Amino acid sequence: MNEALPYTFGGIQPVPLNRAKFVILPVPYEATVSFKPGTRFGPESIIFSSRFMELYDEETNSEPWKSGIITLPEIVQEIDSAAKMMKKIGKYAGKIIKKDKFLFTLGGEHSISFPVINEYHKKYPDLKIIHFDAHADLRVEYEGSKSSHASVMRRVSEIGCEIFSFGIRSMSKEESEDLQNLKNVCINFAYKCRNQDLIDKASALPEGNYYISIDIDCFDPSIVPDTGTPEPGGLTWYEITGFLKTFIQNHTVVGADLVELAPSHHYCASSFLAAKLIYKIFAYLTI
């Protein structure tokens, strides 16, 4: 029994970078929130909760922590400039990606995904995106910002990545019209992502190198109320983990992020779910 529980993801004792398969990068960035604030507290709440998870995964009979998980210090927010912050995230992420690590970035608002995906795209020109979200995030710009959380998948589409979005149930008329011309974006609306239908879609996706971006608001608000814009009609734990298990078993996944958790307080179920979902992904990647 350890006498001290480290303040790291999973409460795991730090290992040197060369012995770690997984790297957690906390990015508590929040600048372009449109409804309920608080995503800047997402990473610390996920890490706090993760320290109380079981490190044995019963579903896969595995112990993902043995592959080596390290938690990096958080990236300090650049308050004056979104562009400066995006550049800083890209620089940090790029260093880890070059070392062939599986980078798992914790937001913060969804805009932080773009600089990380951009770095992965430099390494994997065929990079494809699995995007779980209530929102399409395809706006050209939002409230005058091209780096808004509501524009992140538009930016990703512009660099040429193929995007497969799941759980979408909120978008503007303009986004819907633009979708006709966005040939590299495939939207799976929430009402078509129910139960086994969603899991069946996982094995049908094309081969390639994938990055998974999870906006926590893809879950139904009855399961995850702690997010900036909770939309009714969301997905369940078993729908999303079922998809991820099947998808990861049949595809190559090189990086991931989880964003938009806006915790009410430290002990809530939303933060614990986020922590456990990340650890599940590590379990699926190691079996």
Ligand SMILES: [Mn+2]
């Ligand atoms: Mn969203």
